Amino acid sequence: MLGIKEEDLGQEDPPVYMLHEEDEPLGWKVFSETLSGFLMYILCGSTLCCESYDTAKKVLKNEGWTYEACEKPADVPKEYSFIYGMTVCGGYDEDSDTLFAAQTDGTCRAYRIFRKA
8 A cells, every 4th residue: 555644744855654464564655755756656657667467568568659678877976766776867858859767676677658750
């Protein structure tokens, strides 16, 4: 389960907590220091990097987009850190109409997502 503490709801960018069934006796842990970071995890890690399902990849390919595995650039402007050492980063290059998404969690999955001209 994921959630925001009721007392944190007034914050501009509150932390997101996680309760896993294995952690129940220990209680909630901070999953992401910020809601904006958590949303980047959902977009870049979970969805575009196909953490659990490859639905986004299939849908985008059907719409004419290309998924190309790549190395994670060393100069990413912002990388978000989460529980268990996982990180995600992403971006968009307007000039080439290219999305970039990467997730590191023991291994690294990184993709350039673009339309061929």
